Amino acid sequence: MKGNRFLKIFKNAKKNGIADDAFVHQKLSPFWVMVRKEIADHFHSWRSLILFGIILLTTVGALYASLIDAREVFSAKSDGSFFFLKLFTQSDGTLPSFFVFISFLGPLLGISLGFDAVNSEQNRGTLSRILAQPVPRDYLLNAKFVAGVLVVALMFFSLSFLVIGAGLFVLGHPPTAEEFMRIIVYTLFSVVYVAFWLNLSVFFSVKFRQPATSALSGIAVWLFFTIFYPMIVNLITKGFEPSKFAPPQMVYFYQKIKFALVQVMPNELFSEVTSALLVPTVRSVGPLTTEQVSGAIPGDLPLGQSLMVVWPQITGLLALTLLCFLFAYLVFMRREIRSRG
Amino acid sequence: MEHIIEIEGLTRKYDDFFAVDHLDLKIGKGEVFGLLGPNGAGKSTTILMMLGLTEPTSGNVRVCGLDPVHQPIEVKRKVGYLPEDVGFYDDLSGLENLTYTGQLNGLSRMEAEEKALGLLARVGLKEEKDKKAGKYSRGMRQRLGVADVLMKNPEVIILDEPTLGIDPTGVKAFLQLITDLSRKEGITVLFSSHHLYQVQQVCDRVGIFVSGRLLACGGIDSLSEQLFADESFMIEGVLDAGVRTSSLKEDLKKTKRQLQDIPGVAEVRIEEHRFMISSSKNVAPEVAAIIVGGGLHLNSLSNREYGLDEIYTRYFQE
Incomplete structure (x- = not known):
């Protein structure tokens, strides 16, 4: 019966030539109206279409590379466990694997979805008009964030399922529950990682009037963390490098510091989370002493334990994401909104 | 209301x-x-x-x-x-x-x-x-x-x-x-x-x-x-530009002093051969009498009220 009613509404709407979906009579809260509009904007803009295209192409490429290799792995080495996870991590060397691609393109995706979120509204003169409507000011910022995250989530989940589907096709065997859960959790954290870059670029878009400036700032931060920061860490730690004959505590301490210094990098945090999730044999992401390893039986960890291994990294990544959002929020809420000026 | x-x-x-x-x-x-x-x-x-x-x-x-x-x-x-x-x-x-x-x-x-x-x-x-x-x-x-x-x-x-x-x-x-x-x-x-x-x-x-x-x-x-509470009237007097007597300058000065003594007049300005007098009431007859009595050749005398134009020039275009 319910279906019938919707059909009726749908037909009426068509007839009147006003709208063509069944939700025309629904009173959405203004927040979801805004989210809806933002999502529609993402799907209608050339920018997002190009990005989706790039990411889809790389996925297909990575998938091809890993499938060729996986076939070999699967037939020769007989260790057929976690075949589906290997689809995400292995490649024949011609192209990087899926997860490398995602950790490389994720920031780009996040930055490009958010860098003109607020400043373009201001430059077009729509910001003051929207803020004169009876909606709380933060709705605008929240709607932009939620819409961005939803778009990214939609994209990443469909890509992950695409990879699983391709694996299914090749193997003729469904993934185990463990594998499936790992892939879902991995995809979830990829979305969180992109959300971090999205928030960062939304923050820049609140801060800088020119979209070009805000895009460049986002890219500068990204380059800093992927290229320059590791170099700086290297430079600093090189000076303290213990000699070959130094006591083990010293070496351990040195490794610990080196490890701690790279933990502020969002890309490092993400790659640690990814490796723990996609490679079940990973037992630690930091340095371990011989005593800690002694007596351990090599084997796979269950998902819960893998999550425990990278729990600090997960917390760190979420904290960085929230921090960026907080800054954007603070700057935006205290801003005086004038038309275009 | x-x-x-x-x-x-x-x-x-x-x-x-x-x-x-x-x-x-x-x-x-x-x-x-x-x-x-x-x-x-x-x-x-x-x-x-x-x-x-x-x-x-x-x-x-x-x-x-x-x-x-x-x-x-x-x-x-x-x-x-x-x-x-x-x-x-x-x-x-x-x-x-x-x-x-x-x-x-x-x-x-x-x-x-x-x-x-x-x-x-x-x-x-x-x-x-x-x-x-x-x-x-x-x-x-x-x-x-x-x-x-x-x-x-x-x-x-x-x-x-x-x-x-x-x-x-x-x-x-x-x-x-x-x-x-x-x-x-x-x-x-x-x-x-x-x-x-x-x-x-x-x-x-x-x-x-x-x-x-x-x-x-x-x-x-x-x-x-x-x-313009005390200067809502503006009287503009124009002298004949063709007539130039040797004592013109002194005559002008003297007339200006006399004009300023009229009760109600707030300000008198002279530009070339033009008088601008602002006052709180209509003093046109007195002004005419003084100018003519001072031996000057009065060409025209106009009396206008302040309009938005004056408001504009006075306050906005600073």
């Missing part, structure tokens, strides 16, 4: 510069009020404070009995605001833009579209409803702006420099639209402008705003009395 906007001692300070300086203003229901002032006088800041988009440094604003600082959303439900140089989403049509505004005001999509269609017809954009807003001309955009403001059935509409950049016929139609609204639906209209004549055409009352202060407020005719 019932007051719909009440402003008391409103002040907004940026660092140590007063954008709005202890403003007191009351606007009655259904009135068309013009806020007249040069650029940077604090008109926009005042408007932003009425909407709760900027917080006042001190003072009080009440719009429809509500306080915009603490109840901004309630205020925005009742007040339509058309910002200066309003912008729309360029890739959406005029209709879609209005529908979006309607939905933000709590209408369903169907209701919003129906309402938007009605308003588009009203502002004369029915033919262009499906055209992308990015392709609208400036004048069309402004009319779309009025429709946008009306989407929420406002009690008050505030327009910031609404006539800027529209051609003269467009301005006329636009102002007509505004006055119609006010008269027919009893909507209070407040608009800011630095165009004197437009304000003069449509406003019931005008407030003159210069560097954060309200200099005068009232109907156009009562303004000159307020602004």
